[in-house]
Amino acid sequence: MKILINLIRNVLGVIMATLDLVTRGSKLKRTPEKQQEVNNALQQLSLYQFFACPFCIKTRRAMHKLNLPIETRSASEGSPHREELLAGGGRVKVPCLRIEQDGKVEWLYESSEIIRYLETRFS
Ligand SMILES: N[C@@H](CCC(=O)N[C@@H](CS)C(=O)NCC(=O)O)C(=O)O
Structure with missing residues (x-):
């Protein structure tokens, strides 16, 4: 039963991920200089x-x-990044944003928190 639930969840996830890719809207536009600055960050x-x-x-x-x-x-099973996430963040839970700043590393969990952080820093 658990295998069936996982299978359905994975199939739905792949459908959602595919729909996401084909329904994405326009991106925020910045000047080339500003975008370069953002990309560097x-x-x-x-x-x-x-x-x-x-x-x-x-x-x-x-x-x-x-x-x-x-x-x-x-962070899928078998990926070396999974171990990095566990060792650095303490949990294999995704999404997790790894933020390196001023020589320090922060691991930010929770999609809403990550989005809020990105909107605040880069809008
Ligand atoms: N409230 C979290 C939910 C994240 C979540 O449940 N992620 C699942 C994958 S869809 C996960 O990492 N599960 C593994 C676990 O919780 O150990 C968010 O919004 O980021």
């Missing part, structure tokens, strides 16, 4: 995620809207 960020997780889809959608090409790292 984004080098310090990475999003640990699963492709088909609804909370990750929501977060990626917000990143797209804000025109934030943040590196995404799969």
Whole structure:
């Protein structure tokens, strides 16, 4: 039964992720200089995620809207990033934004918190 539920959840997740990709709207427009500045700042960020997780889809959608090409790292089983997330953040829960700033690393969980952080910093 658990296998069937997981299968249905994964199939629905892949459908949602695909729909997300084909229904994305326009991105925030910045001057080339400003976008370059933002892109430089984004080098310090990475999003640990699963492709088909609804909370990750929501977060990626917000990143797209804000025109934030943040590196995404799969936390799926077997991926080395999963161990990084566990060791650094303390939990394998996604999405999680790794923020490096002033030599310190912060692991931000919760899709709503991540989106709020990105909107506040990059809108
Ligand atoms: N409230 C969280 C929910 C995140 C969540 O439940 N993520 C699932 C994947 S869809 C997860 O990481 N589950 C693993 C776990 O909780 O150990 C958010 O909005 O980010």
